[in-house]
Amino acid sequence: MQLHISSDGVPIYQQIVDQIQYRIMSGQLAVGDELPTIRGLAEDLRVNPNTVARAYRELENEGLVEKRRTTGTFVAELPATRSLAERRRLLTPHLDKLIIQSRQLGFSVGDLLDLLRKRDAQITKTKRLR
Amino acid sequence: MQLHISSDGVPIYQQIVDQIQYRIMSGQLAVGDELPTIRGLAEDLRVNPNTVARAYRELENEGLVEKRRTTGTFVAELPATRSLAERRRLLTPHLDKLIIQSRQLGFSVGDLLDLLRKRDAQITKTKRLR
DNA sequence: ACCGTTGTATTAGCTGAATAATACAATGGG
DNA sequence: CCCATTGTATTATTCAGCTAATACAACGGT
Numbered sequence: 001m002q003l004h005i006s007s008d009g010v011p012i013y014q015q016i017v018d019q020i021q022y023r024i025m026s027g028q029l030a031v032g033d034e035l036p037t038i039r040g041l042a043e044d045l046r047v048n049p050n051t052v053a054r055a056y057r058e059l060e061n062e063g064l065v066e067k068r069r070t071t072g073t074f075v076a077e078l079p080a081t082r083s084l085a086e087r088r089r090l091l092t093p094h095l096d097k098l099i100i101q102s103r104q105l106g107f108s109v110g111d112l113l114d115l116l117r118k119r120d121a122q123i124t125k126t127k128r129l130r
Numbered sequence: 131m132q133l134h135i136s137s138d139g140v141p142i143y144q145q146i147v148d149q150i151q152y153r154i155m156s157g158q159l160a161v162g163d164e165l166p167t168i169r170g171l172a173e174d175l176r177v178n179p180n181t182v183a184r185a186y187r188e189l190e191n192e193g194l195v196e197k198r199r200t201t202g203t204f205v206a207e208l209p210a211t212r213s214l215a216e217r218r219r220l221l222t223p224h225l226d227k228l229i230i231q232s233r234q235l236g237f238s239v240g241d242l243l244d245l246l247r248k249r250d251a252q253i254t255k256t257k258r259l260r
Numbered sequence: 261a262c263c264g265t266t267g268t269a270t271t272a273g274c275t276g277a278a279t280a281a282t283a284c285a286a287t288g289g290g
Numbered sequence: 291c292c293c294a295t296t297g298t299a300t301t302a303t304t305c306a307g308c309t310a311a312t313a314c315a316a317c318g319g320t
Contacts, residue, residue, distance in 0.1 A: 009306095011277080011278060011279090012278080012279080013278075013279085021230060021234070022226075022230055025229075025230045025233045025234055026230075037295080037296065037297085038296075038297065038298095039295080039296080039297090047279080047280090048279060048280045048281075049280095049297090050278095050279070050280070050281090050298095050299095051278080051279060051280080053297070053298075054278090054279090056297090062234070064234075067296090067297065068287095068296085068297090069285090069286055069287060069288090069296060069297055069298090070286065070287040070288055070289095070294090070295060070296040070297075071287085071288075071295095071296070071297095072295095072296070072297090073296095073297085078236075081236045082235075087235040087236060087237070088245065090235060091231065091232060091235055091237070091245065092245075092249065094227075094228055094231055095228070095245060095246055095249045096152075096249060096253065097224075098224055098225070098228050098246075099155075099246070099249060099250050099253055100151060100152055100155045100156075100253075101221065101224055102221060103155045104151070104155055104192070104194075105212075105217045105220060105221055106208075106211050106217065107217070107221070109246075109247065109250045112246070112250075113243055113246065113247070115218065115221065115222075115225060116225055116228075116229070116239075116242070116243065116246070117239065117243070119222065119225045119226060119229060120229050120239045120242075123226065123229055123230075141307080141308060141309090142308080142309080143308080143309090167265080167266065167267085168266075168267065168268095169265085169266080169267090177309080177310090178309060178310045178311075179267090179310095180268095180269095180308095180309070180310070180311090181308080181309060181310080183267070183268075184308090184309090186267090197266090197267065198266085198267090198317095199266060199267055199268090199315090199316050199317060199318095200264095200265065200266040200267075200316065200317040200318055200319095201265095201266070201267095201317085201318080202265095202266070202267090203266095203267085
């Protein structure tokens with residue numbers, strides 16, 4: 001698991017969360033796969049174990065991974081799905097933000113939808129590239 | 131212009147930026163419209179003028195507003211459009227993030243596109259509600 | 261020409277977040 | 291049964307970002 005940490009202002013723990021989340025959601029990491037140990041990854045990244053632990057804790061809170069003492073951390077089963085209303089409530093602010101940004105860049109709704117479709121296909125495809 | 135500031139961790143200046151940007155992009159504010167003066171808005175919000183000034187500066191950097199000394203701040207003409215490649219480059223990270231979040235909530239691409247269309251229509255509609 | 265109003269600049273304080281140092285606790289495999 | 295390895299907890303330090311206080315500068319209307 002070679003993660004790529006950059007010093008662009010995004011917290012290290014957040015970069016770890018983002019990248020692992022991305023790999024799980026794109027299918028590069030499958031249910032049951034083992035993540036690097038906290039200490040192991042911390043050493044790789046030349047970072048304090050607490051920093052990795054924090055990232056893993058967030059992933060656990062999101063239900064994406066499961067920690068087992070003395071064994072390691074693993075990609076979890078898909079978390080229990082919330083109600084549709086709840087899921088929409090959570091997504092809507094992000095939709096709005098994207099729409100505003102898209103408009104500001106001069107894209108029409110159609111443009112946006114097209115780009116989104118293409119991007120989704122691209123993300124799905126990366127699964128095979130390993 | 132009644133803005134709504136909440137103390138939920140998002141910086142005040144950022145909330146100002148977001149809300150004004152939203153109003154411009156949704157058509158609630160039209161080109162040439164005058165924004166509140168820095169001092170005026172600062173007083174409304176019980177906030178230091180510098181905080182509002184910072185928000186306005188960011189909006190100016192994005193090309194959304196134009197400041198005129200001794201006169202005020204106004205919604206600017208639509209900024210010069212960048213190249214398509216550049217605009218896509220800027221949007222792509224946001225697309226990816228939304229796709230990941232959407233997947234994590236259990237939505238399919240189709241779901242996501244549907245929700246996006248609806249939301250866009252909603253945002254466009256708010257223009258008339260004033 | 262003035263002066264009130266507009267935006268601007270400088271400095272400083274403070275809070276909170278991020279990370280690290282270090283020590284603790286649990287448990288499965290040899 | 292024990293101990294190496296796993297994750298956990300506590301505490302401290304540093305640093306950046308946000309906001310405020312205050313003073314400055316420009317300019318248009320009267």
